[in-house]
Amino acid sequence: MAVRRPARRSSLAAAEERLLVEEAQRDPAKFDALYELYFERIYYFVASRVRERVTAEDITSEVFHKALANLQSFEWRGAPFAAWLFRIASNALADQYKRTSRERPSSSEENVEELERAPSSRNMREIDEHAHLFRLVDKLPAVQKRVVYERFVEERSIREIAERLKKTDGAIKQLQFRALQTLRARMEGGHA
Amino acid sequence: MPKRSPAEQLNQAIEEVLVALPSRSESKSGRSLAQVMSIARTLRFLPRASFRAALKSDLQRRTAMSESTAASPAPAPPHFRRPGFPNIAPYFLVNHAPQFIDFLVSAFEGTERIRVPRPDGSVMHAEVGIGNSVIEMGDANQQYPQRFMTTHLYVPDARATYARALKAGATPIFSPTDEHPSGDLWGEAKDPFGNTWYIATRKGWSGGPEGVLTVQPYLHLRNAHDMIPFIEAAFSAKVTGVHKSPDGIVQHATIEIAGATFEIDEAQGETQPTQSYLHVYVPDTDAVYAQALRAGATSVTPPNTAPYGDRAATVKDPFDNTWFLATFVGEPHP
Secondary structure (H helix, E strand, O other): OOOOOOOOOOHHHHHHHHHHHHHHHHOHHHHHHHHHHHHHHHHHHHHOOOOOHHHHHHHHHHHHHHHHHOHHHOOOOOOOHHHHHHHHHHHHHHHHHHHHHHHOOOOOHHHHHHHHOOOOHHHHHHHHHHHHHHHHHOOOOHHHHHHHHHHHHOOOOHHHHHHHHOOOHHHHHHHHHHHHHHHHHHHOOOOO | OOOOOHHHHHHHHHHHHHOOOOOHHHHHOOHHHHHHHHHHHHHOOOOOHHHHHHHHHHHHHHHHHHHHHHHOOOOOOOOOOOOOOOOOEEEEEEOOHHHHHHHHHHHHOOEEEEEEEOOOOOEEEEEEEEOOEEEEEEEOOOOOOOOOOEEEEEOOOHHHHHHHHHHOOOEEEEEEEOOOOOOOEEEEEEOOOOOEEEEEEOOOOOOOOOOOOOEEEEEEEOOHHHHHHHHHHHHOOEEEEEEEOOOOOEEEEEEEEOOEEEEEEEOOOOOOOOOOEEEEEOOOHHHHHHHHHHHOOEEEEEEEEOOOOEEEEEEEOOOOOEEEEEEEOOOOOO
């Protein structure tokens, strides 16, 4: 995306992440904090690699359930926790692809290898940006947020949204325009 | 041709993105629209808020269940618990108890521990061990009529147990699935006597015979949220995980009494409220009986020393569940 990158991950953030992981290893109820930290990133990583939303949700769910079940086995070996989490996601994507390819024989080995590859540091920065955008949607004014969800998540037409929100087509287009302008400005660090 | 507004131009470009057409509008427009469109392309992957919340709730539920089941069995049984009774035992009052025992043996590889017959051949009391836990039963009578109960079984191989249960005469509700919201491999069947069995295997966890209680009563309640303050006050219970819907409905809770657990949820839809018979060992029957009455329970039988050696009492909770309270007063465990 043509937007300013969020601040580079600092050693402080790494230390905080480590603290969160160690707390969750001692008390699994603290896994919540890791979920909050990583949900958007994992979801984007998965959703941008599969066709169907329902598949993205299934795989995301699988990733977090596996992470929770295997958290005790995670050890600090120089790689951040995120790398471990994305490795689980990459494996889950590859497994899903293999399952699908049994039904669609046209799939190739290269595709599986591509899916099994964990994201590079450049990919990670992009994933961070996209996840940041998802969180910004939550901070939009309520009606703009509703339009964004109706349009991009529910994939409804302008007419359908207008009927549901009891507004004109033009008003919905304006709300959509303002929402996206606001998100762009906030991604660039402004306060639109 | 009239010039289109920026909002119109953006919408045209979004239409093309949403239907995956090569974007003509974007290529003809300026840098500003291109930047906004990069936002729009990412928003196609925006997660549903309801999915985010539901997954979080599932994970919380899983951690709560892990805590409760992992913490429940003590290495050495406490003195107040009769040996071989680690769990809160569902007490089944059924018609045709001998056949019910046969079903438990065949379906769940149960072991008949004791059977006390009446002169007419019916069963006054019987116990069947399943895994590391126990289930009790007897033939229903006027004082204690038949009730249809729900029980959660944790077994090493849910699929094999489910298949055995069907072979023994159970009716399938759904076969064990990895897709269950609990995260466990989970199936459901109804026995020929009208009771429901949740047959589950924990994932990512390798508990030995002492690791997790095999049998856990599962209560479906109307206004389940009211059970929590009652059970805390009546039995000094510890509620280890409560998950509520945004409108306050209890979707699941695991509750511990004196080191053993049971589960509750709100009876909704096809799931009708259950009234269960439950046998629970407590450190001091007399004290818990008095405490339960203060909390709103109704006395059925005041504390007494039963012929088999337990200090026993019976109360009914406001949801019409019957609680057989007991304290083992025999020899200390070896």
